[in-house]
Amino acid sequence: MSVRITDLGMMESRMAWMRQGQSRVAAAEQEIATGRRINKPSDNPSESARLMRHDLRLQRVSQFARNNDNAKLWVGTADQALQTGATYLERARTLAVQAGNDTTLGAQEGRAIAADVRSIAQGMMAMANTKISGRAIFAGTADSDGAYDATTLAYAGDDGQVTRALDTDETVVVGYHGPDIFGDANPGDPMNGNVFEMLGALADAIESGDNTQIRAGIEAVDTAMARIGVVQGRVGAASQQLDAAETRQNAEKLNTEEHISKIRDVDIADAVIRLRSAEVSYEATMSATSRALSRSLLDFIR
Amino acid sequence: MGNFGGLQVAYTGLNAHHKRIDVISENIANVNTEGYHRQRVELRSIDQASVGLFSGRVGAGGGVDYSQVTRLRNQILSTAARDQANNAATRTRQADLLQRIEDIVGGLDPGGLHDKLTALFNSFDDLANAPEDSAIREVVLRQADNVAQAFTRTTAAIDQLRDQEHASLVDTVRAVNALTEQIAADDVALLSAVNSDAQPNSLLDGRDLKVAKLAKLIDADVVELPNGQTSISVDGQLVVSAGKSTPLTVAVENDPALAPLGYDKIKVVGTTGRELRIASGEVGASLDALANGIPEQRRAIDALIADLADQVNTVHRGGQGADGSTGLDLFRVGINTGELTVSTDVNGHPEKLAAARLGAGAFDDGNARALAQLGESTTGPVTVFSNAVGVLAAKVASATSVADAAQVASEQATSLAQSAGGVSLDQELTDLITAQRAYEASARMITAIDEMLQTLIHSTGRVGA
Numbered sequence: 034m035s036v037r038i039t040d041l042g043m044m045e046s047r048m049a050w051m052r053q054g055q056s057r058v059a060a061a062e063q064e065i066a067t068g069r070r071i072n073k074p075s076d077n078p079s080e081s082a083r084l085m086r087h088d089l090r091l092q093r094v095s096q097f098a099r100n101n102d103n104a105k106l107w108v109g110t111a112d113q114a115l116q117t118g119a120t121y122l123e124r125a126r127t128l129a130v131q132a133g134n135d136t137t138l139g140a141q142e143g144r145a146i147a148a149d150v151r152s153i154a155q156g157m158m159a160m161a162n163t164k165i166s167g168r169a170i171f172a173g174t175a176d177s178d179g180a181y182d183a184t185t186l187a188y189a190g191d192d193g194q195v196t197r198a199l200d201t202d203e204t205v206v207v208g209y210h211g212p213d214i215f216g217d218a219n220p221g222d223p224m225n226g227n228v229f230e231m232l233g234a235l236a237d238a239i240e241s242g243d244n245t246q247i248r249a250g251i252e253a254v255d256t257a258m259a260r261i262g263v264v265q266g267r268v269g270a271a272s273q274q275l276d277a278a279e280t281r282q283n284a285e286k287l288n289t290e291e292h293i294s295k296i297r298d299v300d301i302a303d304a305v306i307r308l309r310s311a312e313v314s315y316e317a318t319m320s321a322t323s324r325a326l327s328r329s330l331l332d333f334i335r
Numbered sequence: 336m337g338n339f340g341g342l343q344v345a346y347t348g349l350n351a352h353h354k355r356i357d358v359i360s361e362n363i364a365n366v367n368t369e370g371y372h373r374q375r376v377e378l379r380s381i382d383q384a385s386v387g388l389f390s391g392r393v394g395a396g397g398g399v400d401y402s403q404v405t406r407l408r409n410q411i412l413s414t415a416a417r418d419q420a421n422n423a424a425t426r427t428r429q430a431d432l433l434q435r436i437e438d439i440v441g442g443l444d445p446g447g448l449h450d451k452l453t454a455l456f457n458s459f460d461d462l463a464n465a466p467e468d469s470a471i472r473e474v475v476l477r478q479a480d481n482v483a484q485a486f487t488r489t490t491a492a493i494d495q496l497r498d499q500e501h502a503s504l505v506d507t508v509r510a511v512n513a514l515t516e517q518i519a520a521d522d523v524a525l526l527s528a529v530n531s532d533a534q535p536n537s538l539l540d541g542r543d544l545k546v547a548k549l550a551k552l553i554d555a556d557v558v559e560l561p562n563g564q565t566s567i568s569v570d571g572q573l574v575v576s577a578g579k580s581t582p583l584t585v586a587v588e589n590d591p592a593l594a595p596l597g598y599d600k601i602k603v604v605g606t607t608g609r610e611l612r613i614a615s616g617e618v619g620a621s622l623d624a625l626a627n628g629i630p631e632q633r634r635a636i637d638a639l640i641a642d643l644a645d646q647v648n649t650v651h652r653g654g655q656g657a658d659g660s661t662g663l664d665l666f667r668v669g670i671n672t673g674e675l676t677v678s679t680d681v682n683g684h685p686e687k688l689a690a691a692r693l694g695a696g697a698f699d700d701g702n703a704r705a706l707a708q709l710g711e712s713t714t715g716p717v718t719v720f721s722n723a724v725g726v727l728a729a730k731v732a733s734a735t736s737v738a739d740a741a742q743v744a745s746e747q748a749t750s751l752a753q754s755a756g757g758v759s760l761d762q763e764l765t766d767l768i769t770a771q772r773a774y775e776a777s778a779r780m781i782t783a784i785d786e787m788l789q790t791l792i793h794s795t796g797r798v799g800a
């Protein structure tokens with residue numbers, strides 16, 4: 034059927050067209066104002082699902098980067114402590130060699146060297162009890178004041194391993210056990226015990242001028258240095274792992290952010306063009322409407 | 336035909352076109368009146384054979400009959416427009432409801448549930464980094480509390496939405512009752528007008544407009560009776576009949592299926608208390624939302640809450656707190672499901688957060704890490720939540736496009752009905768010109784006959800001047 038055009042009908046349909054035009058303009062404006070193509074999940078359900086997945090991953094990677102920072106603090110602190118320890122042992126070895134070689138060493142000088150070695154032992158003890166915000170880093174996962182008890186010279190920690198997560202299934206060891214660094218305690222045979230017992234025994238030997246024991250002590254110091262060297266190697270490897278992980282995390286963060294931006298953010302040039310075209314068609318509708326509504330037979334009959 | 340017959344014929348022409356001009360001016364006056372239908376004077380020549388019938392009115396002779404004024408309403412198109420409006424109202428209400436639920440649940444909004452969940456699982460990693468730090472333990476508890484409160488708020492908002500929907504149903508049913516009452520009153524007036532042989536076109540327009548409004552609210556079966564009255568029923572319950580209206584009421588009833596949610600069944604009943612099945616219109620959409628839509632979304636949120644509590648608690652129970660406590664839940668789901676809180680065993684006791692694996696050192700972080708890993712697991716609470724948001728988003732998107740399409744269909748149907756019954760000024764003006772000319776011609780006829788009669792009376796038998 035041919036449709037009769039009626040005034041009310043014409044007005045209603047023009048108004049519907051103008052409403053549509055107006056809402057298209059408003060939608061384009063909203064995109065530009067918020068900078069986002071997707072403001073609600075229903076704006077694009079499948080893209081929103083991807084958006085949420087990417088967002089979760091981004092948050093997790095940012096967290097892994099925070100874990101990485103924390104791990105760096107631990108590994109860096111351990112590295113410094115071990116370096117200090119190695120220097121101490123170097124010094125203890127020099128003193129022991131000096132005491133062993135110098136046959137003219139008097140009792141007083143022997144006592145002085147022994148005192149030096151004892152203070153090195155104390156330094157080692159302080160280094161072994163290195164803490165990060167109150168927690169002893171060489172004590173495993175134990176809740177103890179320090180890794181070693183300054184009186185009994187015994188290990189106060191446990192053999193739990195301290196690790197940090199660098200990714201969904203990548204971890205790095207950041208806490209090293211006291212016994213791995215300082216050797217196992219052996220109260221019955223201090224020279225073959227841990228570093229603290231050994232340095233104590235070495236000091237005793239220097240004080241008493243027992244050359245056999247001093248020689249055994251020098252060997253024990255070498256063993257202790259080798260032990261620290263092994264752990265330093267592990268720390269170095271961990272440090273490299275952290276650097277590699279950081280590079281990867283930063284790259285992934287950047288990529289994920291870019292993905293998210295591609296899905297969610299408005300291409301401004303494109304959005305502005307769409308706004309302009311929406312505006313042009315809206316204005317055209319309005320102008321056509323104003324002309325159509327002002328025309329009537331009344332204009333032509335007298 | 337007698338001498339004066341022509342005068343009578345011309346007189347009917349004058350009257351008929353006068354009446355046409357009256358009707359045209361009525362049409363023009365109502366060009367913008369909602370629900371007004373164009374009227375037309377039905378002109379019919381009076382047959383010689385039927386003169387007797389009309390002799391009372393026009394006397395002897397033919398002429399034109401102008402007694403019938405019809406209302407140009409296409410019933411099929413009007414019914415179609417009513418049905419489409421009913422469908423559009425239903426779909427729009429459904430889409431509106433889903434959009435409101437989507438707004439409540441959120442998903443992409445910063446600081447929404449998704450962000451809070453992610454923050455909670457990230458905080459488990461912070462806990463793993465420093466199990467010895469009681470400040471961080473406190474932070475984890477606050478994040479857990481944030482998540483719990485956000486979920487509880489979400490279910491509360493859905494419950495509130497349900498209360499609003501209930502209130503709006505009561506209002507809508509009240510509007511239905513008001514309309515049926517007015518329609519019944521119109522019907523009474525119509526019957527007396529029809530009985531007194533008047534042509535109650537404007538009454539009909541008003542009544543039909545109310546029926547059309549009623550169609551948006553409720554799916555009513557409308558029967559137009561030959562006497563001009565209507566008979567309207569809703570699922571078999573007569574609401575307007577023979578000029579009388581019957582109000583509907585909203586009733587509340589206990590329903591074992593909805594009781595676990597703390598909801599009641601809401602129904603619309605007629606006089607006998609029978610529940611009416613109303614599938615469409617705003618009332619139908621509200622009933623559907625109350626019976627299905629809202630409970631379904633509430634159950635979905637409840638399931639998310641139960642799943643989150645279950646997954647986190649299972650891991651948490653397997654771990655050990657800094658004080659050696661073990662077997663404790665982190666989250667507690669309220670007796671009234673939909674309520675999530677941080678368990679009082681752990682809340683306020685940060686040392687009881689099970690960061691350590693069972694039997695490991697006090698500062699072990701294995702269990703905290705296991706909790707953090709739940710965050711990224713493909714079956715973990717965050718992914719389960721995202722999936723639920725995705726399902727809802729797809730529903731909203733399709734409901735919105737269906738509603739838009741129904742709206743367009745309704746506009747088209749209305750415009751078709753409007754094209755049959757609406758007023759076109761151009762057409763009325765054209766009619767006005769023809770009516771005016773015909774009026775003038777009829778007047779000219781009278782003058783002509785008058786001159787003829789003058790000739791007959793004054794000049795008969797006279798020769799020359």
